[in-house]
Amino acid sequence: MTLPDDPASWREVADQLTPEQAAGFELQERSGDDPATLRAMADTLANANAGEVTSGQIPAPPDATRIYGWQANGDRTWREFDGRTTRVGEAVIRVVGRQFGDGTCERWISLSATHDEEFQAEQARELAAALEAVAEEAERLG
Structure with a gap:
């Protein structure tokens, strides 16, 4: 039983460590190393392992x-990514997103223009059409 003042064991993240790392922690544990220090080291390695494993197994989003x-x-x-960029006059429409460790993505649309950008009617229609196209693509890609 773990008491509230007792540090959590490195074994709680053992499934996120390589076999070699776990063997090293077992040796250090048997040698009497501080459990809190072992847990902190295990957390650091587990986070590093998650990034390495994920980056090698998850393909980049198709529009990145x-x-x-x-x-x-x-x-x-997760990792962030930039997607398609579209320009209409001085306005810039960008799709940006975040890809999670399971491969799923969320995307959002960024619109930037110079301060007080003015559009003629035709330019406004072009901007509206471009925004619609980007929104449809972002929805389609998930």
Whole structure:
């Protein structure tokens, strides 16, 4: 039984360690190393392993033009990416997103223009059509 003041064991994250790493922790545990230190080291290795494993097994999103590194927070692992960029006059429409460790993605649309951008009616229609096309693509890709 673990008391509230007792540190959690490295074994709680053993399934996220390589066999070699787990063997090293078993040796350190038998040698009497501090359990809190072992747990902190195991957490660090488990997070690093999650990024390495994920990056090697999950293909990039099909629309990604730039992919950023994997990040982990608790039990969530993700990487951010840039997708399609469309220009209409001075306006820029970008699809950006986040890909999770299970391969699923969420996307959002960013619209930027110079301050107080003014559009003629035809340019406004072109911008509206471009936004519609980007939104449909983002929905289709998930």
